Amino acid sequence: MTDHEHDLQVVREATERLLTAVAKLDNAALAEESHLPGWSRGHVLTHLSRNADALVNVFAGRPMYDSADARDADIERGSGRPLPEQLADLRASHDRFMAQTEGDQDWSRTVELRNGVTDLASNVPFRRLVEIELHHVDLNVGYGLEDLPEEFTGREIDFLADRWSAHPEVPPTLLAAADGRTWRTGPAGEPAVTVSGPAAGLLAWLAGRGDKGASLTTSGGPLPALPPL
Known part of the structure; x- marks a missing residue:
């Protein structure tokens, strides 16, 4: 709550x-x-x-x-x-x-x-x-994004991941932060893509900021293209 x-x-x-x-x-x-x-x-x-x-x-x-x-x-x-x-x-x-x-x-x-x-x-x-x-x-x-408070970064990733959870252009995706936290985005189902990296990098990608995901690693497919905010 x-x-x-x-x-x-x-x-x-x-x-x-x-x-x-x-x-x-x-x-x-x-x-x-x-x-x-x-x-x-x-x-x-x-x-x-x-x-x-x-x-x-x-x-x-x-x-x-x-x-x-x-x-x-x-x-x-x-x-x-x-x-x-x-x-x-x-x-x-x-x-x-x-x-x-x-x-x-x-x-x-x-x-x-x-x-x-x-x-x-x-x-x-x-x-x-x-x-x-x-x-x-x-x-x-x-x-920078890496200076944001950890609590804020996690909550904003959660918010943005939920925003794309039902978007037809985003595949089922697992977001894995280097600190062990995970999120899901895209529709429900077995993740087709796993995107890994520091939480600040995940936020940069989801929010269209910083390097926009260039520093992240993926498995199962390329980095999904996200619609504009």
Whole structure:
């Protein structure tokens, strides 16, 4: 069972880690490319701020974003702001998100995210954590997939493996981490492919980041091609 109170505490810690790292940058660094094609570091930071506000909307029963175009326009418009504005926005939006979670609410209720996706309210804090941790990596400021907390890496692999569990293009696949942890993805049945390597490498492949699986080893067939997230 998801422990939303635990996840909210981890969100606080991850946000402070992110803010500390970003505070070491300067305006010129914000304009440089992130690991996400077409996005500067300023784009990534603005997205993180607007995502926090969007999740406030989710808790309040409003649409997550007014529209896809409005979401993209907000990110573009805010991407060129100087460092002090980015930091202030990131902290303020985090505070709004945390304040929204402190009110009385039914954590077992179903909420609606983007594109008709639904989830339990209790899972939303972890979804925010995913945004913070993976986009911290995307900023290209020396925080890599291998630096992610072990608990987070395992839970995100589990989430993404489940996401592809019923996809017809993904064969039954066993994921074997070097530390002994295992996961399954693709449809049920005897695994056709086993993908092995460090947990960070498995996450890179599932999330389309880093070397995207180039450092992994496979048996039973080639590395399965995953649909885009």
